[in-house]
Amino acid sequence: MISDFLSYQFLQNAFWASILASVACGIIGVIIVEKKLVMMSGGISHTSFGGIGLGYLLGIKPIIGGLIFSVLAAFGVIKIKRSTKTSEDTLLGMMWAAGMALGIVFISIRSGYPPDMTSYLFGDILTVSRTDLWFMLALNIILIGIVFLFFEYWKAYLFDEELLRVLDYNIERFELVLYLLVAISIVVLIKAVGIILVIAMLTIPASIAKMFVGELKKLIFFSCILGLIHFMIGLMLSYYVNISSGATIILVSTASYGFATFIKKYFYHA
Amino acid sequence: MTQLELKDVTVYYDEVCAVKNVDLTVSQGDFLGIIGPNGGGKSTLLKTIIGIVAPSEGAVIKAPDLRIGYVPQFSSFNKSFPISVYDVVLMGRLSKGIRIGKKYKKEDHDAVKRILKTLSLSGLAERHISELSGGQLQKVLIGRAMVSNPNMLILDEPTSNLDGAARSEIYELLKLLNKAMTVVIVSHDMAAISSYVRQVACLNETLYYHGDTEHVGDGIERAYGCPVDIIAHGKPHRVFIEHEGVRL
Ligand SMILES: Nc1ncnc2c1ncn2[C@@H]1O[C@H](COP(=O)(O)OP(=O)(O)OP(=O)(O)O)[C@@H](O)[C@H]1O
Ligand SMILES: [Mg+2]
Numbered sequence: 001m002i003s004d005f006l007s008y009q010f011l012q013n014a015f016w017a018s019i020l021a022s023v024a025c026g027i028i029g030v031i032i033v034e035k036k037l038v039m040m041s042g043g044i045s046h047t048s049f050g051g052i053g054l055g056y057l058l059g060i061k062p063i064i065g066g067l068i069f070s071v072l073a074a075f076g077v078i079k080i081k082r083s084t085k086t087s088e089d090t091l092l093g094m095m096w097a098a099g100m101a102l103g104i105v106f107i108s109i110r111s112g113y114p115p116d117m118t119s120y121l122f123g124d125i126l127t128v129s130r131t132d133l134w135f136m137l138a139l140n141i142i143l144i145g146i147v148f149l150f151f152e153y154w155k156a157y158l159f160d161e162e163l164l165r166v167l168d169y170n171i172e173r174f175e176l177v178l179y180l181l182v183a184i185s186i187v188v189l190i191k192a193v194g195i196i197l198v199i200a201m202l203t204i205p206a207s208i209a210k211m212f213v214g215e216l217k218k219l220i221f222f223s224c225i226l227g228l229i230h231f232m233i234g235l236m237l238s239y240y241v242n243i244s245s246g247a248t249i250i251l252v253s254t255a256s257y258g259f260a261t262f263i264k265k266y267f268y269h270a
Numbered sequence: 271m272t273q274l275e276l277k278d279v280t281v282y283y284d285e286v287c288a289v290k291n292v293d294l295t296v297s298q299g300d301f302l303g304i305i306g307p308n309g310g311g312k313s314t315l316l317k318t319i320i321g322i323v324a325p326s327e328g329a330v331i332k333a334p335d336l337r338i339g340y341v342p343q344f345s346s347f348n349k350s351f352p353i354s355v356y357d358v359v360l361m362g363r364l365s366k367g368i369r370i371g372k373k374y375k376k377e378d379h380d381a382v383k384r385i386l387k388t389l390s391l392s393g394l395a396e397r398h399i400s401e402l403s404g405g406q407l408q409k410v411l412i413g414r415a416m417v418s419n420p421n422m423l424i425l426d427e428p429t430s431n432l433d434g435a436a437r438s439e440i441y442e443l444l445k446l447l448n449k450a451m452t453v454v455i456v457s458h459d460m461a462a463i464s465s466y467v468r469q470v471a472c473l474n475e476t477l478y479y480h481g482d483t484e485h486v487g488d489g490i491e492r493a494y495g496c497p498v499d500i501i502a503h504g505k506p507h508r509v510f511i512e513h514e515g516v517r518l
Contacts, residue, residue, distance in 0.1 A: 034348060034351060034352075035348075149370050149371050150368065150370070150372070151372075152364065152372045152373070152374070153364070153368060153372065155353075155357075155361070156361050156364055158348065158351065159347055159348055159351045159353055159358070159361070160345070160346060160347035160348070160361075161346070162342060162345075162346040162347070163347070163361060163362075163364075163414075164364070165322050166320055166322060166340050166342075167364055167365070167366060168321070168366045169366070169368070210350075210352065213352060214352045214353075214354070214398045215352050215353070215354070215357075216351075216352050216353065218352075219352050
């Protein structure tokens, strides 16, 4: 694979994409798991499919449409969360499905041969382009900057938002920024693992890391590393066996989760 | 010296009236116990004082130098969060306003170490928050409220699920802290209230009594709407005086 790696641009791109994706996974994944926003994030990612369809329809880059829709979905989720407490679940499910449906509608009203959507649904890290990489890098820099320049506040927000409220901080603003970060990171990950699988990549490395690490920064770091390992193994397997990279990466992470549970149970005593 | 004054404070949650026309004054050095039945508006009153619930009517007047430390009734925090006791207390040093690249300073760390020592928690500093007993956790939360160097400590039922020994420990601690700061505490624990606090307020929507523990009279009974026995056990420092018809 080393010689292939040196001679094929697409393998190099896949490598860099793995790094960028695992950083986003590590940071946002830990936050999502700690704040129990897994379903909300699922809603945001599926809704972004509508934007991808719109992108195709309008002839702009589908991922830009996806970014716009996932940001809108983040606002939508906040609105849902703040208004009617009782039907939160239902509304989220509705947004989730409507986003997907919109995507399908946009694609089918576009004239001509329908594009292959599987790379957005399930990811295809081997087709990541240079432009995609720059885009992912830019989003990653925003993500890292916002999380680490205000790290102590995020830590307090994730641990106990009531404390911040008592100290007279504006919790709604934290919430808004957090959801936008989730939207951004999902877009970073779509090319690599796809809309449907993105949730797995956000939650699995973070959950594994949580079994062994008891401090937030270490947890984030360890999740990034784990994510990267999963990406690398998945990438290699999918390259040699020639199966979908997104699906392979997810299965590798799932297996790794099972393995970690086993280690934790029988060999690791903190 | 008056630190805090509530003037005719009324609080509604939509249609539900939780607190009605309450006048209350808290002075420097007070040890005030707020008692009353479930749903009597005690937590709401504290939240109004802290400023996380706005009064529908009336005003909360605070002395310019008032710094409140608050320990809520239901800790809403994420119990599995990867954080140590030390870092939880350190969080109490956050002060209003967001600074880019904020780092805690040496004085913040010094304050945390001092507080952990005062509360005899130094040995648990590195312990993960999920590995504490109820009493230890309660002390950590008191530590977090105290680390910002408040001159008024407000606690909402800090001993509700602690055993007798842990409870006494908390009250002894509060008594000690009361030498340096005002303490306001909500509790259903009549024995503790009668032995430790020096002022009481009986609240059931409105304020039925506010004053020294000696003269509480039938304020409690009227607040609860039924006779209440206050039996001091342990080592009582002060017991409410007998009142006709009610054994206090
Ligand atoms: N967030 C809320 N929204 C609507 N109603 C509320 C809210 N919080 C409290 N209430 C209502 O206000 C009233 C007072 O509640 P509060 O929590 O202040 O009572 P409490 O004296 O602290 O009771 P307890 O002893 O059970 O802690 C109750 O009738 C309660 O149902
Ligand atoms: Mg209460």
